[in-house]
Amino acid sequence: MVKLFKEDIKTSEVLAWKGVHLFHFSGSSCSQKTRIVLNLKGIEWVSHPINLLKAENYSQWYLGINPRGLLPALVHNGDVYIESNDIVSYLDGTFETPKLIPNDHRDRILEQLNTEDELHLDLRTLTFGFCLPKFLTGKPPAALDALESSAGTVEGKTDSHKKIQLAFWRELAEHGVTPDQAINSAKRFKKAFSSVEKQLADQAFLYGDEISIVDIVWFIYAHRLKSTGYPFKRLHPGLESWYSAILSRPEIVKEVADPVPLKVIRYLTQRYQALTNATFEKVTGI
Ligand SMILES: N[C@@H](CCC(=O)N[C@@H](CS)C(=O)NCC(=O)O)C(=O)O
Known part of the structure; x- marks a missing residue:
């Protein structure tokens, strides 16, 4: 479960947010997964769209919430969760019905x-x-540079995921x-x-x-x-x-x-x- 430490969260205004907030993008498959779970469980949530086409996910503001620069990210009563599968597991454990991860399995x-x-x-x-x-x-090279040079940590540690993302986008641009x-x-x-x-x-x-x-x-x-x-x-x-x-x-x-x-x-x-x-x-x- 990737729940960020307080010191990972540089955009500190979210620490004071109450209720369920989701950063997401309409066409992102991981965002779709999370929105579907919120809908099926009837959870009220506040929408924070981040436009991937404009590389808003690489802004310093968003990197201060998800240092990986990826969508979705969930804020629940000031706690920040990233990784869509961790987010849906968290939601399923916190909002009981309908159960989407039956305990038996x-x-x-x-x-x-x-x-x-x-x-x-x-x-x-x-x-x-x-x-x-x-x-x-492609992604604008300046946006990738912003991700590369950001010093964000995940659970207190320098994050290795960033490298995988950067390699993907740079290879895609190349060939x-x-x-x-x-x-x-x-x-x-x-x-x-x-x-x-x-x-x-x-x-x-x-x-x-x-x-x-x-x-x-x-x-x-x-x-x-x-x-x-x-x-x-x-x-x-x-x-x-x-x-x-x-x-x-x-x-x-x-x-x-x-x-x-x-x-x-x-x-x-x-x-x-x-x-x-x-x-x-x-x-x-x-
Ligand atoms: N393992 C991550 C993958 C997240 C991910 O790759 N999200 C995509 C959208 S589906 C994204 O934010 N892409 C933007 C980018 O790489 O610039 C998760 O499940 O949350």
């Missing part, structure tokens, strides 16, 4: 959340490779998404979703009749992957009714809806990829 669920987190950069790779033109995927990266990311998702499909073979949701946090996190990845051209229906036919059942919930669908400009950009990007033999299926061979 807690260890396995935490393991699955870990697996999902490890695939996060693969999701980014495929999103940037197949939904957006390259010129829209875009390479075919090898796309192939490897696609294969990892194929493996992960094959295992989700097995677990769902004879039940409506991954832990029985009720939706759990694991359904939510895999649903969000499935939803994003579908938009990249990953052949979800062909590879995982057993997941279609599970996916549609989750998508039909009003507390969920509203959090994953794409804005019209993004849909237009994605449509044009994928038309161009079709004309140049560079679609998801052509590149990954999956």
Whole structure:
């Protein structure tokens, strides 16, 4: 559980905030996960949008709340939590119903959340490779420099996560998404979703009749992957009714809806990829 120490929090005004506050961005998958959990649990929360397209997450103000410069971040009565899976676990423990991490399966669920987190950069790779033109995927070098030079600590220690983020963005700026990266990311998702499909073979949701946090996190990845051209229906036919059942919930669908400009950009990007033999299926061979 990544709960920041008081001395990590340089934007000290948040220490006095009461209630539940979420820093988030509409199109961020980790933010979507957290908003869905807040909705399903009926928790009242204050919204603090941070625009990733304007690199607001690298402002000194936001780095003073989340030294990793990532979304989401949760403030609850002055305590700051980062890492979306830690945030949803915290919310589930603090706001009892409906229970999204049933106690009987807690260890396995935490393991699955870990697996999902490890695939996060693969999701980014495929999103940037197949939904957006390259010129829209980068971060301003000055913003990356701001992250690199910020002296923020996480739980009192210099944080190693920053290096991973910086390497990702700098490599992306240098060579875009390479075919090898796309192939490897696609294969990892194929493996992960094959295992989700097995677990769902004879039940409506991954832990029985009720939706759990694991359904939510895999649903969000499935939803994003579908938009990249990953052949979800062909590879995982057993997941279609599970996916549609989750998508039909009003507390969920509203959090994953794409804005019209993004849909237009994605449509044009994928038309161009079709004309140049560079679609998801052509590149990954999956
Ligand atoms: N492991 C982190 C990943 C967070 C993450 O990568 N968030 C993305 C949005 S989904 C972000 O803030 N990206 C902005 C950036 O890297 O500049 C979590 O689960 O919270």
